[in-house]
Amino acid sequence: MSDDLFVIRRAALFANLLPEDLRLLLKNARIIRFKAHEQIFAAGAQAAALYFLVSGSVRLFSLSSQGDEKVIEVIMPDATFAEGVVFLGGRYPVHAAAVTDSEVVELATHHFSSILANNHDMAMRMLAGLSTRVHQLIQDVASLTLETAGQRVAGYLLSQCSPTCGNEAIHMVIPKNVVASRIGVKAETFSRVLATLRGRELIRVTGNDIHVLDRDALMRWRDGVERT
Amino acid sequence: MSDDLFVIRRAALFANLLPEDLRLLLKNARIIRFKAHEQIFAAGAQAAALYFLVSGSVRLFSLSSQGDEKVIEVIMPDATFAEGVVFLGGRYPVHAAAVTDSEVVELATHHFSSILANNHDMAMRMLAGLSTRVHQLIQDVASLTLETAGQRVAGYLLSQCSPTCGNEAIHMVIPKNVVASRIGVKAETFSRVLATLRGRELIRVTGNDIHVLDRDALMRWRDGVERT
DNA sequence: GACCCCCCTTGACCTGAGTCAAGGAGGGGG
DNA sequence: CCCCCTCCTTGACTCAGGTCAAGGGGGGTC
Structure with a gap:
């Protein structure tokens, strides 16, 4: 009703x-x-x-x-x-x-x-x-069987910011552990991936907001062979 | 037509x-x-x-x-x-x-x-x-994210023999590597799982036929904690 | 019958990601 | 203002399962 x-x-x-x-x-x-x-x-x-x-x-x-x-x-x-x-x-x-x-x-x-x-x-x-x-x-x-955890996380971030393509932040409404399980990854691993992405300055994390700094670089990283 | x-x-x-x-x-x-x-x-x-x-x-x-x-x-x-x-x-x-x-x-x-x-x-x-x-x-x-390769293989075997529940053999029409990829496992791993199941006398393999010898035991093994 | 080819099996090794455990950090309640 | 609780991060370790490489059959062809 x-x-x-x-x-x-x-x-x-x-x-x-x-x-x-x-x-x-x-x-x-x-x-x-x-x-x-x-x-x-x-x-x-x-x-x-x-x-x-x-x-x-x-x-x-x-x-x-x-x-x-x-x-x-x-x-x-x-x-x-x-x-x-x-x-x-x-x-x-x-x-x-x-x-x-x-x-x-x-x-x-x-x-x-x-x-x-x-x-x-x-x-x-x-x-x-x-x-x-x-x-x-x-x-x-397909993504579960043939992508790594890192690729799935990157893919998720890209999917979340793709509409607001520009420099908008992704605001994580749902707790990170729920997001993690949604993409088939443990919370710890999710956290670690964010850490390395932060280290490579592909994203910036502020509390519950995640800024994608370089969309193209992130895409390259996701598809990429290089995983230093 | x-x-x-x-x-x-x-x-x-x-x-x-x-x-x-x-x-x-x-x-x-x-x-x-x-x-x-x-x-x-x-x-x-x-x-x-x-x-x-x-x-x-x-x-x-x-x-x-x-x-x-x-x-x-x-x-x-x-x-x-x-x-x-x-x-x-x-x-x-x-x-x-x-x-x-x-x-x-x-x-x-x-x-x-x-x-x-x-x-x-x-x-x-x-x-x-x-x-x-x-x-x-x-x-x-769900099965990809929270079951092991062994459990998925066992589950597949059970699903294949469940209609003919009795002592019928599962005849593998499709090549094993295709079955393996279907359940999200490499051919080698699939083979290894069959080997251990054979060792435990839960199944018997003859060429392309797989006999499930003990349906209940196989179910228990799939759900089971014991994995010696 | 000999050869070859494809598929399967087995072994040795390596690595991605999960587990366990120990802190931070924020934030709501007393 | 302090405490606690929940969520997040980080480190150390483990292990399932993937990768690479080397055989074994079986069955089709010539």
């Missing part, structure tokens, strides 16, 4: 939607809070809703006949889950339960599908959002 | 489609062969088609005003490209050119869109396919 539900735009599925799309979708949406270990839905139940995780973490798992549990996936904030089965219309193939205290946005299947059925362009925007995300993720995988 | 165009099912976008969906889509599709370095489309041109890469490799890049080229993405076989812009309807934001000799399936935008417009369920199946792929890729990223 209120605009704070617009957080769902952070999910690739909704990233390309227009404000009116979102308003329509969110008309019957509600935020639900789950305590740690509380069940969200059960495998085998008719898929009545899809979910967007606002905060906390959620476990998708199945139970073997012996009763032991196999974790299929752990959902982290800003991701949707159970959307696949909603598109196909069926039953949940897995159980879902909150790992830690969690907030989710619930979007009822029937409402969701009927909107999409009448709104072809919106479906297209969803397809576009998802395919962008797929390409992004493929890039991430 | 002929059923060999059904290879496009390997792309997440088409993975969930029904045979009749595919036949419909492929009605006006054609295979195009590009020589290395040949251009496929130019940035700024109206997006007239989306592509599925059958073999070879394709470079997506943009040109700076100085004329130097920035590679945005390298497309590998079984992936689609330019689908995002087709969904939104617009102009190609980047140039595309074959890196090596390549075969692509071309699907015309107007044909594609009009089919989707009249076939809501098919759009749903595409959404489902893409969201499955997104979840898969997120898994891959």
